[in-house]
Amino acid sequence: MFCADGQEAPTADDGRHCFGKREDIIQAKRVVKLVNGRDVLVLYHEGEFYALDVRCYHSGGNLGLGDIEEFGGRLCIVCPWHKYKITLLEGEGMYQPVDPAVKPPRPGPWRSKGVKQRVHSVTESDGYIYVTLNPSTEPIESDCYQTDKFRATLVKM
Ligand code: FES
Numbered sequence: 001m002f003c004a005d006g007q008e009a010p011t012a013d014d015g016r017h018c019f020g021k022r023e024d025i026i027q028a029k030r031v032v033k034l035v036n037g038r039d040v041l042v043l044y045h046e047g048e049f050y051a052l053d054v055r056c057y058h059s060g061g062n063l064g065l066g067d068i069e070e071f072g073g074r075l076c077i078v079c080p081w082h083k084y085k086i087t088l089l090e091g092e093g094m095y096q097p098v099d100p101a102v103k104p105p106r107p108g109p110w111r112s113k114g115v116k117q118r119v120h121s122v123t124e125s126d127g128y129i130y131v132t133l134n135p136s137t138e139p140i141e142s143d144c145y146q147t148d149k150f151r152a153t154l155v156k157m
Helices: 022-028 141-145 148-156
Strands: 017-021 030-035 038-045 048-053 067-071 074-078 085-087 092-095 111-115 119-125 128-132
Touching: 017 022, 017 030, 022 030, 022 038, 022 128, 038 128, 048 141, 074 092
Parallel strands: none
Antiparallel strands: 017 128, 030 038, 038 048, 048 119, 067 074, 074 085, 085 092, 092 111, 119 128
16 A cells, blocks of 8 residues: 555555555654544654654643653653653553652652553554554543544634
């Protein structure tokens, strides 16, 4: 299957969505395409590809502009809007609790808030990168920013 550059990711016969040539994505580091009405970010970091909904579960910030760092030994993307940390593999929100009983107060170890961001699976075939959308029907917080209503809000901003 040939993947042309474009806004919408073409769909292969097996339902996977093509994001482009592996080497092109490595060079670009980040690619966003529309997949079945979702804006999905594929990013390349230190030899691995990751895919997740591009808008942050907190308030819809553009994760395509986020830095990648480790927190608590887990690789995360840091939302550029309010600095929420989201694990790249699972979409979990990470936080550091502060025990008010401890004086002076200081952040404790990193913990998970649970899955907040929808992540998708990435596969490679014949030099092309494909995304298979997360099949879970359970709502995930980031889903609310994948609507036409929210896109219309972004255009006005
Ligand atoms: Fe991402 Fe607020 S929108 S941290």
